[in-house]
Amino acid sequence: MDLDPEDVFKDEEDDLDNEFFQQSESSKEYVVYLVDASPKMFNTTCAGNDQKDETHFHTAVSCVAGSLKTQIISRSYDEVAICFFNTREKKNLQDLNGVFVFNVAEREHLDRPTARLIKEFDCIEESFMREIGSQYGIVPGSRENSLYNALWVAQALLRKGSIKTADKRILLFTNEDDPFGSLQDAAKKDMTRTTLQRAKDAQDLGISIELLPLSRPDSEFNVSTFYADLIGLDGEDLAQFMPSASQKLEDMKDQLRKRMFTKRVVRRIEFQIANRLSIELNTYALIRPTVPGAITWLDSVTNHPLKTERSLICEDTGALIQEPPKLFQPYRNENVKFLPEEIAEIKRISPGKLRLLGFKPLSCLKDYYNLRPSTFVYPSDQVKFSSNDTEVCFLNFFASSLLLILYTFIF
Template sequence: MDLDPEDLFKDDEDDPENEFQGREYTKELVVYLVDASPQMFSPISTLDDNKGENHFGIAVNCISQSLKSQIISRSYDEVAICFFNTSKKKNLQDLNGVFVFNVAEREDLDRPTARLIKEFDSIEETFAKEIGSQYGIISGSRENSLYNAIWVAQALLRKGSAKTTDKRMLLFTNNDDPFGDIRGATKADMIRTTLQRAKDAQDLGISIELLPLCRPEEEFNVSLFYADLIGLDDEDLDQFIPSAGEKLEDMKDELRKRMFKKRKVRRITFLISNGISIELNTYALVRPTLPGQITWLDSVTNVPLKTERSFICADTGALLEEPSKRVQSYKGENVKFSTEELTEIKRVSTGQLRLLGFKPLSCLKDYYNLRPSTFVFPSDEVSYICD
């Protein structure tokens, strides 16, 4: 008999196909927004080991490393890479200054692949020729490439429910004041519309996170504009790291914190007593890194294959239409069980945690631990529920 027939202690991410089986499942949709203005290509010359390196190359390298990690640990997540402040445009909305990088030549999110990483790694060499860089927010112009980029990213994140997907934008830039060259009412209007566009995206369940790149001998001042864009209040502003560092390793560490913070792996209900229950979120503290699930494709159409099982009678060769029976020998007789009856026999819980009582910590033995530990915390979205 299975020790956990209801999969009460199984993480949702252990089964990437469970979104089609009616179970709670969280998949991550990520759009990387990379500033491609000319100042991102300025060499970083403050340190000798950074000679010839620029912030655009750091952002590309960090995104590439992140995609490699996702292939191993979360291969069923979907990503898109979007450059803004570009001379050429490529997006469904046909907005100026925004170029969506996609190997498959279709404007949509896709799973990270080796081909995507290989072509993205060489983007810096061909960027000037194939995409180009320019200032998208300049004085005397009504073009607002940052507004356009958020709009395009929001459209890319349109699919999926907020209950089953985490939607995020990760913004890379070294310009803490994108509207600094504009004055008067034009600047106020562009700031207002950009902040409203960001708020509209956040209202749809899309989080916007900033990964700032500091310029030589100058700290990234997030309070000038981006604090309002990403929704930082005074308390959070003090804790926000003003710069992600000039070195590549510093930026990788900062991106890793953004990518893997507090990933919910399951939602369960904790029954206390007298019809009172609490919705809980579980978080993976330590998990082994495993290769992604293999998807079998048809060799001609490249369509994913579906597995179907059929039972054939060993005596007549006829296809069995009725559900199969399980047999257990008992006192010389064969007792038949249907699949549904066997499932009910194995059922030892309701798929929820129930408080039975309290015991001292000394009663908890090491060998009781059947799998890696999971951190349990009350959900902020669902409070007490009365049956």
């Protein structure tokens, strides 16, 4: 592989044929936001002296809105649905009670986040009680199970696509750690069993369920009561769940402040350290100047892009030259001719590899050595060895580990 400097240092975003750009579809996410709308979610919480009191429902809506704004900027090809449960009104394809799907009407698929969706969702608190309403979906003497219905609706919304081409997630917002606490023995066990089975069925289909708990002022959210079994927590994961969940909520609120870009690999380069010792590096273009887009000339009649054609005419005879032109360079009163293959060989800097020649102090590195924007290199996680020699594989692994340690101490 020849190393073209113009190709190495350009931004990967400009190359639409790049394999990593084409993988955007395979890395998309399907997300269903499940928001508890029971009356407990509308109780005012004490936010402190410097902050205004707000409800848990407002917190959940703010997190969802912030997440949608981030997706529309950095991951616009993702698809989402917003679903409320424990509601008075119902709107879902399965016609289940207590579940209201906000942004999916008569269709059976998710929607991409749009400015119109975000604008309508930002006003949901003003019209929620009037148009949708809140009520307890699990009450004694009734067989209605709004949490079960919500998981069923979310699973149906996420049936689009394969788990090999998309990540499917359900984000559950609630401040009720025991949704079946008002029921008695037999009814409680039965609803708990069916709800856990519904969650297990969704997870078996490749759908991950993530809980975002909201603690009430009078008590801390106890995930061990019910939701630990629903999302599959035990041992050390159970002990560390609440701190990580709180941090995730804060991240969802603040993530819009930092615009995120997907760092794609520009090129893979082999780093040769010594004989038979090499590792694979990924290069990333982290900083690039903003330049105007390329100008495309269009035909004034058809509006089609114009194609430039060049013809060479002999200066002496005026005949059209069919053969490719020969290039030359004046040298000592003589024109030295070059073939196109020779010109390509001259322009080639080196093979597509980095070779370690030695070490010099940092003071030897001058600013004017940097001819192009720098490219960040990092060891590749997917190293391919061309040799079956066990010793060579071990040396490659050792070199990769050593480079990772150096990066850790430097940065």
